[in-house]
Amino acid sequence: MNNFTSDEIYQPEKSSNLPILVAEDIIKIYRTGKIETQALRGVSFTIYEREKLFLIGPSGSGKTTLVNIVAGNVKPTSGKVFWKDLLKDITRSSFEEIIKARRSFAGLISQDTRLVSHLTVKENVELVGYYANLPSSVIKQRSEFLLKFLGIWEKRNKKEDTLSGGEKKRADIAATLVTNPKIIIADEPTGDLDVITANSILDLFDKINQKLHIAMLLCTHSQNVTTRADRVLEIQDGIIIGQHESNLHLRKLEQSRLLEIDRQERIKIPESILDKLDNPKHFEIQIMDGKIVLNPIYKSKHFENKVKKVITCTICGKLAKDNSDFCKYCGATIS
Numbered sequence: 001m002n003n004f005t006s007d008e009i010y011q012p013e014k015s016s017n018l019p020i021l022v023a024e025d026i027i028k029i030y031r032t033g034k035i036e037t038q039a040l041r042g043v044s045f046t047i048y049e050r051e052k053l054f055l056i057g058p059s060g061s062g063k064t065t066l067v068n069i070v071a072g073n074v075k076p077t078s079g080k081v082f083w084k085d086l087l088k089d090i091t092r093s094s095f096e097e098i099i100k101a102r103r104s105f106a107g108l109i110s111q112d113t114r115l116v117s118h119l120t121v122k123e124n125v126e127l128v129g130y131y132a133n134l135p136s137s138v139i140k141q142r143s144e145f146l147l148k149f150l151g152i153w154e155k156r157n158k159k160e161d162t163l164s165g166g167e168k169k170r171a172d173i174a175a176t177l178v179t180n181p182k183i184i185i186a187d188e189p190t191g192d193l194d195v196i197t198a199n200s201i202l203d204l205f206d207k208i209n210q211k212l213h214i215a216m217l218l219c220t221h222s223q224n225v226t227t228r229a230d231r232v233l234e235i236q237d238g239i240i241i242g243q244h245e246s247n248l249h250l251r252k253l254e255q256s257r258l259l260e261i262d263r264q265e266r267i268k269i270p271e272s273i274l275d276k277l278d279n280p281k282h283f284e285i286q287i288m289d290g291k292i293v294l295n296p297i298y299k300s301k302h303f304e305n306k307v308k309k310v311i312t313c314t315i316c317g318k319l320a321k322d323n324s325d326f327c328k329y330c331g332a333t334i335s
């Protein structure tokens with residue numbers, strides 16, 4: 001869709017299994033003074049061309065850290081990130097290199113819009129094109145197309161302070177798309193909008209994905225957002241615990257969750273399931289009728305058996321070891 005001609009925009013769906021972004025074994029440890037927080041504990045995933053991949057998880061699970069790392073804003077403690085067409089692990093690139101490569105690769109959207117308040121909507125969109133050194137004819141053509149496509153053409157000569165929340169968001173998205181990115185990476189993009197406005201912005205994301213064929217990585221809490229995804233990754237405590245293909249309900253995640261063995265061969269048991277079982281720490285594992293059965297052990301008998309009982313004889317006062325019924329020094333009965 002380089003020149004945004006209608007032929008390119010409305011071309012028939014092309015199937016694509018080509019990876020566009022790959023994250024491998026991402027670990028992120030934040031150090032604040034003596035306090036260490038392990039925000040990501042070995043996360044790997046791939047996004048394919050045109051895919052809408054959403055990331056869900058409770059607050060503090062590592063979503064923002066992960067999107068910032070794959071967007072090139074933050075360096076991981078270890079791990080690799082690859083972007084399509086860039087034959088290099090971006091975690092080893094300088095921020096200057098990343099910013100340059102990102103212009104044509106990824107558009108970043110967050111809760112806050114980044115409009116310059118003394119410029120009009122159209123000037124804001126064009127400004128991003130000029131920063132990216134695009135020819136002015138391309139900038140004009142793209143900004144006109146995008147402002148119309150995103151339903152904000154009538155507001156093109158308005159400044160930020162006269163726009164509604166939804167209009168600001170549309171202007172921000174237009175500015176993000178002017179460099180023709182292959183993927184949109186968005187962290188809670190509708191978090192600060194009312195439900196109706198948020199839904200209209202989500203409709204726009206669908207339209208951008210379907211008509212402009214741009215892939216999306218979007219992290220969210222919202223049920224509305226997740227029902228629009230091709231695939232949903234669920235993150236907990238810095239680990240991807242599983243994925244959901246469709247029809248997920250945020251309150252009934254266990255109905256659609258596929259647990260995943262990660263690259264370190266771990267499976268994380270979801271916290272909601274451990275809570276229901278009273279948080280056992282040990283399990284017996286068995287294969288039964290082709291299924292893996294985990295039997296929770298609340299008091300680990302394996303552990304207890306290994307601890308030798310040490311009892312003092314009440315008659316002679318010596319240590320009467322072993323599990324014998326009689327003291328081996330004085331013969332008294334051990335109770």
Ligand SMILES: Nc1ncnc2c1ncn2[C@@H]1O[C@H](COP(=O)(O)OP(=O)(O)O)[C@@H](O)[C@H]1O
Pocket residue numbers: 030031032037038039057058059060061062063064065066
């Ligand atoms: N800059 C930072 N310095 C220290 N700790 C951080 C920083 N950013 C995030 N964290 C911690 O990392 C963990 C994951 O945070 P975050 O990625 O923001 O999760 P989420 O977006 O899912 O709420 C949290 O425990 C958070 O407190």
Ligand SMILES: [Mg+2]
Pocket residue numbers: 063064065
């Ligand atoms: Mg966050």
